[in-house]
Amino acid sequence: MSRKLRVLIAKPGLDGHDRGAKVLARAFRDEGYEVIYTGCHQTPEMIAAVAIQEDVDLVGLSCLSGAHNYLFPQVTRLLKEEGADDIVVMGGGIIPEQDHAALHEAGIAAIFGPGTPLDAITGWINDNVKPRD
Amino acid sequence: MANLGERVLAGDIRAASRLIRNLEDGIPDTDLIMKDIFLKTGKSHVIGITGAPGAGKSTLTDELIAAFRKKDRSVGVMAVDPSSPFTGGAILGDRIRMMRHAEDKKVFVRSMASRGNMGGLSKAVGESIHVMDVLGQEVIIVETCGVGQQEVDIINHAHTVIVVLVPGMGDEVQALKAGLMEIADIFVINKADRDGAGKLYKEVLSVIEMSSRNCGGDGWTIPVLMVESVLEPHKFAASVAALGEKIEEHHQYLVANNLIEARIRNKTAAELNEALWASIMQPVLNELNAEGEFEMMVDQLMKRHIDPYTLAREIAGRYMKRSPCGDGSSADQS
Numbered sequence: 001m002s003r004k005l006r007v008l009i010a011k012p013g014l015d016g017h018d019r020g021a022k023v024l025a026r027a028f029r030d031e032g033y034e035v036i037y038t039g040c041h042q043t044p045e046m047i048a049a050v051a052i053q054e055d056v057d058l059v060g061l062s063c064l065s066g067a068h069n070y071l072f073p074q075v076t077r078l079l080k081e082e083g084a085d086d087i088v089v090m091g092g093g094i095i096p097e098q099d100h101a102a103l104h105e106a107g108i109a110a111i112f113g114p115g116t117p118l119d120a121i122t123g124w125i126n127d128n129v130k131p132r133d
Numbered sequence: 134m135a136n137l138g139e140r141v142l143a144g145d146i147r148a149a150s151r152l153i154r155n156l157e158d159g160i161p162d163t164d165l166i167m168k169d170i171f172l173k174t175g176k177s178h179v180i181g182i183t184g185a186p187g188a189g190k191s192t193l194t195d196e197l198i199a200a201f202r203k204k205d206r207s208v209g210v211m212a213v214d215p216s217s218p219f220t221g222g223a224i225l226g227d228r229i230r231m232m233r234h235a236e237d238k239k240v241f242v243r244s245m246a247s248r249g250n251m252g253g254l255s256k257a258v259g260e261s262i263h264v265m266d267v268l269g270q271e272v273i274i275v276e277t278c279g280v281g282q283q284e285v286d287i288i289n290h291a292h293t294v295i296v297v298l299v300p301g302m303g304d305e306v307q308a309l310k311a312g313l314m315e316i317a318d319i320f321v322i323n324k325a326d327r328d329g330a331g332k333l334y335k336e337v338l339s340v341i342e343m344s345s346r347n348c349g350g351d352g353w354t355i356p357v358l359m360v361e362s363v364l365e366p367h368k369f370a371a372s373v374a375a376l377g378e379k380i381e382e383h384h385q386y387l388v389a390n391n392l393i394e395a396r397i398r399n400k401t402a403a404e405l406n407e408a409l410w411a412s413i414m415q416p417v418l419n420e421l422n423a424e425g426e427f428e429m430m431v432d433q434l435m436k437r438h439i440d441p442y443t444l445a446r447e448i449a450g451r452y453m454k455r456s457p458c459g460d461g462s463s464a465d466q467s
């Protein structure tokens with residue numbers, strides 16, 4: 001048997017628009033990943049706990065509410081506290097260019113804006129994220 | 134690797150979720166970890182929940198978690214969803230309904246994809262139950278879609294099996310005929326807000342009356358519980374709490390009547406079967422497949438050059454060294 005990539009798609013924060021997250025979940029499934037989908041309104045604590053219980057390789061955070069500068073680094077910090085910073089975290093949503101550097105600094109491996117083609121995202125994942133051994 | 138087992142036994146969640154991953158990925162030598170874990174299992178009450186997709190199993194599971202947590206029991210959940218037959222990927226969405234428990238340290242939820250019908254799923258689920266058991270989950274709920282033999286195998290890991298039916302899905306009686314009758318310990322009529330709930334209730338009751346299990350069998354009278362609509366949260370919670378009581382009652386019934394032994398024996402025999410398959414059949418098949426021999430044999434069979442029975446004997450002879458008198462020495466030429 002072989003490893004399959006396991007991905008958690010989570011929406012931290014207050015906005016309730018999960019259309020984009022659902023589209024992403026389907027694209028990931030079609031790419032052969034196993035996607036754990038958890039719906040809207042999650043706290044960073046919930047996301048970190050789920051990522052660990054599900055043993056995912058990648059967490060995709062989507063945030064449209066503008067609170068990404070707070071929420072995204074919280075997730076990477078909590079994962080690190082649990083010794084789980086080998087889980088890759090990427091972010092998407094409406095994230096202004098000037099915030100990118102600080103988010104990368106905080107451990108967000110990649111940031112995808114609203115118009116990013118799906119195959120650009122899966123392409124990046126296939127090149128950069130492998131199931132952990 | 135061995136270290137992973139020790140960490141699980143020490144209660145390390147990260148190690149446990151990794152071990153479950155290794156079990157489902159079929160990573161070699163995981164059995165060397167499981168052998169220590171197995172000896173410490175047998176404390177949890179395992180509950181199976183099955184029913185058609187959309188029947189409300191995850192919603193029920195969420196409320197059952199709440200009911201068990203009120204009694205301060207720790208809860209594990211294994212939620213199995215199908216993989217896409219086309220891409221091998223999966224969207225595992227059972228957790229959406231259970232997110233309110235995400236931060237509760239005494240609740241461990243794990244989603245698992247069915248990964249087709251290649252076998253091994255039931256083994257992985259059974260072993261994952263062991264991992265949750267040694268992690269200290271007092272109650273373990275296994276959610277699967279009740280469709281094929283694979284799901285029935287999985288549900289056999291449970292001490293108490295709940296079959297969820299919904300009015301108006303049209304397939305209730307079909308499902309009953311298809312053998313769910315044989316495995317259900319408790320029926321739930323879910324979504325009682327829908328038309329036809331009362332009618333379905335009567336139908337299920339009458340099927341139970343005709344069932345062989347009700348007279349004779351293990352003597353347990355299979356109850357049919359109506360669960361109120363989730364749209365009325367208080368009533369819903371109360372009726373799921375009643376379901377929780379029924380589940381405990383069933384467990385006590387099994388224990389009081391020495392029936393739990395029989396259940397666990399079946400489950401244990403199945404595990405031995407699965408372990409034998411994994412260590413005997415699987416390696417043989419892997420070898421035959423790796424060298425293309427399997428396909429070549431199929432070709433020969435298609436042309437009627439040989440029959441499967443002779444081939445099977447030939448391969449058995451290659452791998453199994455056993456003399457007719459059973460002394461284990463090489464007496465093949467006797």
Ligand SMILES: Nc1nc2c(ncn2[C@@H]2O[C@H](COP(=O)(O)OP(=O)(O)O)[C@@H](O)[C@H]2O)c(=O)[nH]1
Binds near residue numbers: 184185363
């Ligand atoms: N009308 C109604 N809908 C329900 C009830 N319980 C669950 N649902 C809905 O049925 C759908 C499927 O529920 P889910 O628990 O995911 O089903 P599962 O596939 O069996 O796990 C969801 O949209 C639920 O909100 C109920 O009592 N009444």
Ligand SMILES: [Mg+2]
Binds near residue numbers: 191192226227276
């Ligand atoms: Mg479900």
